[in-house]
Amino acid sequence: MPSVMQPWRNSFMSTSQHFILLRDLNQGRRFTGLSSPSLPYPGVRSFGLEPAADLPPEPAISLETLSPADLRDAARDPDVLGVARSMPTRLISPTPSDAPGAPAAAATGPTWGVRAVGADRSSFDGSGVSVAILDTGIDRNHPAFAGMAITELDFSGDGDGDVNGHGTHCAGTVFGRDVDGQRIGVARGVSTALIGKVLGDQGGGGSEMLFNGMEWAIRNNAQVLSMSLGFDFPGLAANLISQGWPEALATSAALEGYRMNLRMFDRLLAMLEARAAFNGGTVVVAASGNESRRPQFELSASVPAAALGVLSVGALGEGPSGFTVASFSNTNPVLAAPGVNVVSAATGGGLTALNGTSMAAPHVAGVAALWWQAIRERGVPVNAGAVQARLRAMASLDGLAPDQDVLDRGDGMVQAP
Structure with missing residues (x-):
């Protein structure tokens, strides 16, 4: 299993196994039918939308140590939208x-x-x-x-x-x-x-x-x-x-x-x-x-x-x-x-x-x-x-x-x- 690392550090952690993962926290909620936004969006109605009409993207960043197998698993994870080597x-x-x-x-x-x-x-x-x-x-x-x-x-x-x-x-x-x-x-x-x-x-x-x-x-x-x-x-x-x-x-x-x-x-x-x-x-x-x-x-x-x-x-x-x-x-x-x-x-x-x-x-x-x-x-x-x-x-x-x-x-x- 990948290990989650402290996301901010004094210096660049330079080994080849450290990767940044971008997830959408609302990705799974959309498929489960949950319709209440997780954060207030006061400008929604000015665009002709109701707050419960949909869920906005909720980006979440994590720095993880991934083996080659973990990296392949991340690529197949529908909640993971992006993977990048830390640099x-x-x-x-x-x-x-x-x-x-x-x-x-x-x-x-x-x-x-x-x-x-x-x-x-x-x-x-x-x-x-x-x-x-x-x-x-x-x-x-x-x-x-x-x-x-x-x-x-x-x-x-x-x-x-x-x-x-x-x-x-x-x-x-x-x-x-x-x-x-x-x-x-x-x-x-x-x-x-x-x-x-x-x-x-x-x-x-x-x-x-x-x-x-x-x-x-x-x-x-x-x-x-x-x-x-x-x-x-x-x-x-x-x-x-x-x-x-x-x-x-x-x-x-x-x-x-x-x-x-x-x-x-x-x-x-x-x-x-x-x-x-x-x-x-x-x-x-x-x-x-x-x-x-x-x-x-x-x-x-x-x-x-x-x-x-x-x-x-x-x-x-x-x-x-x-x-x-x-x-x-x-x-x-x-x-x-x-x-x-x-x-x-x-x-x-x-x-x-x-x-x-x-x-x-x-x-x-x-x-x-x-x-x-x-x-x-x-x-x-x-x-x-x-x-x-x-x-x-x-x-x-x-x-x-x-x-x-x-x-x-x-x-x-x-x-x-």
């Missing part, structure tokens, strides 16, 4: 300045990113929208988060808080309040935030931590979910080699793990889409990655940004002829947003400027909160699909420098309502 994750590290001559951030007023997405001109502020951020945690005592209802849950084993600073910077861009007269937050009316610490203090973790964090955010009805992290394919291969695996086999196993985790994301996002009829669903935003090195090397968006249903985000910077794609920004994003010289909250207080698609994704998450509020206040049912459609349809090419490839900037610069 290391890491934050998408900020990069050195892409444009040394770029203008410095103003000491007061909105940051250039807030202005570029039009949040400073919007009549919406994200009020009433629940946002989840899965990252390195948050410095909840920073003035940028004063008065907010923040729920933290540590999946890394390193404890609440944010020693690293990456998560705090991302959170500040999404919903941070003004700091010393400077506006850093796109949706500074957001008052409820779910902060899942899925990366440890050194910026690393495991894919089971991320999937558990997503499950937690989904169960708590997050309407917007932001992630600025990636899967460490080279790290998994190196880990297996250190255990004595031949290099070729370790590389193949790492590739298999990467593929399995991508498929796991696809299945989990499909469950999210199905839940939209019950609670409106969740807009999922992810950084496309910083692995490209233009003009010599360009890489496509990495997992989780490459998963179906995820709004992947590329990074733009300011230039003399307009907004330009950052040299590090991976190709094939859905949207683009400010990702160079982005000023936001620093762990311990104050502000700091960072570069990366990690900084671009929170701009899109903040604008998603604005659109969620805008559609809701028009008196029509709002769901994740409607918000995603608005984000893509209203993205702008105005202000972009000439000859910015569509494969690099996606639909364009995200725009607030």
Whole structure:
């Protein structure tokens, strides 16, 4: 029999037998005729449904040690929707300045990113929208988060808080309040935030931590979910080699793990889409990655940004002829947003400027909160699909420098309502 393991740990458990299983807790209940949802879904009737009409998908993640026979049994289990090898994750590290001559951030007023997405001109502020951020945690005592209802849950084993600073910077861009007269937050009316610490203090973790964090955010009805992290394919291969695996086999196993985790994301996002009829669903935003090195090397968006249903985000910077794609920004994003010289909250207080698609994704998450509020206040049912459609349809090419490839900037610069 498989043994169930602690789902969050300090480091990646690298043997070949550790697998993540995705189940739908309501799968069996549907076949038994049970018709009462296991959780309240206050938005059901706004979609013309009765609460007892059906059961929403209830994702459940577990990390288990499986023998080859156990793995075959899991593949035949109708309640198991996905199986993936546990693999290391890491934050998408900020990069050195892409444009040394770029203008410095103003000491007061909105940051250039807030202005570029039009949040400073919007009549919406994200009020009433629940946002989840899965990252390195948050410095909840920073003035940028004063008065907010923040729920933290540590999946890394390193404890609440944010020693690293990456998560705090991302959170500040999404919903941070003004700091010393400077506006850093796109949706500074957001008052409820779910902060899942899925990366440890050194910026690393495991894919089971991320999937558990997503499950937690989904169960708590997050309407917007932001992630600025990636899967460490080279790290998994190196880990297996250190255990004595031949290099070729370790590389193949790492590739298999990467593929399995991508498929796991696809299945989990499909469950999210199905839940939209019950609670409106969740807009999922992810950084496309910083692995490209233009003009010599360009890489496509990495997992989780490459998963179906995820709004992947590329990074733009300011230039003399307009907004330009950052040299590090991976190709094939859905949207683009400010990702160079982005000023936001620093762990311990104050502000700091960072570069990366990690900084671009929170701009899109903040604008998603604005659109969620805008559609809701028009008196029509709002769901994740409607918000995603608005984000893509209203993205702008105005202000972009000439000859910015569509494969690099996606639909364009995200725009607030």
